[in-house]
Amino acid sequence: MERTELFKRSIGEDTDVVHKEMYTLTTESGKSYSLRPEATAGVMRAYIEKALNASTQVARLFTTGPMFRHERPQKGRLRQFHQINCECIGSQSPYADADMICMLLHFLRAINVRDVALELNSLGCAECRPKFTSALKDYFSHIASDELCEDCRRRITSNPLRVLDCKNERCKAHVAKAPVIADFLCQACTDHFSVVTETLKAENIAYHQNPNLVRGLDYYTRTTFEVVSTGIGSQSAVAGGGRYDGLIKALGGPDVPGIGFACGMERLAMLMEKKEPPRPDFFMAVLEPDAFPRAFALIQELRTNGLKGCMNLQPQSVKSVFRQADKSLATYCLILGSDELAQNAVTVKSMSTSSQTTIAQDALVQHLQEALKKG
Ligand SMILES: [Zn+2]
Numbered sequence: 001m002e003r004t005e006l007f008k009r010s011i012g013e014d015t016d017v018v019h020k021e022m023y024t025l026t027t028e029s030g031k032s033y034s035l036r037p038e039a040t041a042g043v044m045r046a047y048i049e050k051a052l053n054a055s056t057q058v059a060r061l062f063t064t065g066p067m068f069r070h071e072r073p074q075k076g077r078l079r080q081f082h083q084i085n086c087e088c089i090g091s092q093s094p095y096a097d098a099d100m101i102c103m104l105l106h107f108l109r110a111i112n113v114r115d116v117a118l119e120l121n122s123l124g125c126a127e128c129r130p131k132f133t134s135a136l137k138d139y140f141s142h143i144a145s146d147e148l149c150e151d152c153r154r155r156i157t158s159n160p161l162r163v164l165d166c167k168n169e170r171c172k173a174h175v176a177k178a179p180v181i182a183d184f185l186c187q188a189c190t191d192h193f194s195v196v197t198e199t200l201k202a203e204n205i206a207y208h209q210n211p212n213l214v215r216g217l218d219y220y221t222r223t224t225f226e227v228v229s230t231g232i233g234s235q236s237a238v239a240g241g242g243r244y245d246g247l248i249k250a251l252g253g254p255d256v257p258g259i260g261f262a263c264g265m266e267r268l269a270m271l272m273e274k275k276e277p278p279r280p281d282f283f284m285a286v287l288e289p290d291a292f293p294r295a296f297a298l299i300q301e302l303r304t305n306g307l308k309g310c311m312n313l314q315p316q317s318v319k320s321v322f323r324q325a326d327k328s329l330a331t332y333c334l335i336l337g338s339d340e341l342a343q344n345a346v347t348v349k350s351m352s353t354s355s356q357t358t359i360a361q362d363a364l365v366q367h368l369q370e371a372l373k374k375g
């Protein structure tokens, strides 16, 4: 929970999130608090409060946890959802931007999220963006007002950048012909963006430059990005972020640049490809009631030595025990029947080739370790 004011100033009052989606309460003394709809604002508040800039040149921070938005519940939209949030505060370097993007993509690969695409844009800076904004205002003001949605008619004066990501089809048709920010970037912004894109190219990271990828507030500058899923179903954002060089100052802190992103955990969970369950190394098939004490001691010894598996826990028909061994998906079935018990041996059967050998019980650990290493 944070002061409502913090979200109004960081996310912006003219956004759906702040306008319609926050859970807000007012205390008896008249102070207004809201459940966090996103994490960055709270991280910035903490950064300023603890004066982290004094002790750390570049602060690399992350947080995970629940966020809250009062939205119409529907598939893929939850009123309490979870985010992973990363921030890199204190550097203006384009390598910070590339580093954050690469880290995000590494992470997605590591958790087996495939079929994603990177969208990228630069929003310019305090020097060059106003020229773009006024070109946008000029362009949209020449469009008959009934050609744009009600929100966009208001945005033309209050926040023209936000018209660019309007989902309304009529608005989109006009946005397609609108001026693009790339034509307005100053030299410093052009240089910054080209180091980001060259670094990504050198890492073989494909991206799509999307001129309509915006964040509508003044303190969001330069690089913005989104990772969208391209799998079956609608294109949806998995993660999004960007540079916010003016944000900390706007919140009353020092003039420190930063860049960050947020990643929705529920959406990630939906996209994670199902991994094969890990296969146990063995299943001990105990075929003789008298063999249980020996079998139990053997599986404890195997586990102590790092091997994974279990045994049937009571006498059953041979057929039923072998069915359990099959179902366990173990690599080896270790058979302990009356013959093996009499010889202090175990029959080791490969479940993939069905070949089997009989091994002395005291050589079992070493035999299995070597056989598993060979694959
Ligand atoms: Zn610029």
Ligand SMILES: [Zn+2]
Residues within 6 Å of the ligand: 148, 149, 150, 151, 152, 163, 166, 167, 168, 171
């Ligand atoms: Zn619109």
